[in-house]
Amino acid sequence: NAGVMQNPRHLVRRRGQEARLRCSPMKGHSHVYWYRQLPEEGLKFMVYLQKENIIDESGMPKERFSAEFPKEGPSILRIQQVVRGDSAAYFCASSPQNFQETQYFGPGTRLLVL
């Protein structure tokens, strides 16, 4: 049973470019969460999605960041016009049915902005 999958594992972008991070939840899981870990810091919650719905985006920066979880396909975290401060590890987690259940994390995408 495959775990949470994220790709790419490493992503390099120049300032001003767009970054797209993908997350495929565990089989049977319909809830996805995104977290960001800045260098030498703890993980911070960004957004919680169900299929076709954003449930809680209280941790998302108001500008340049967006997330979606379409009916078909992986969840996407999109960062427009990246800046050096966006360099971080972005982790996705999934749970079966709701926010209260155990979340299982993917291996992360390391974004480096030059």
Next chain:
Amino acid sequence: DAKTTQPPSMDCAEGRAANLPCNHSTISGNEYVYWYRQIHSQGPQYIIHGLKNNETNEMASLIITEDRKSSTLILPHATLRDTAVYYCIVREDKIIFGKGTRLHILP
């Protein structure tokens, strides 16, 4: 902010039991105690969780005090591969990570 307090670092000899403490004095009745660990640069790994009773699985044991204001994660026979940052989390829904305990396993 995280609702838990953990020592920043601990050492444990390989083969011995590692006992990681956590204080969560403001825990409410609906909140579970969760433990995750993060091995260098990897995604957080779920270890165990509990509400009131002590719990045990193939990885660890979780001891929760009767008043639920503190808990201890026990790794019964620590190995070098258990070197990681261990996060104690009190949650009902959202996960808020604190700074965790950096556990060093000494050969």
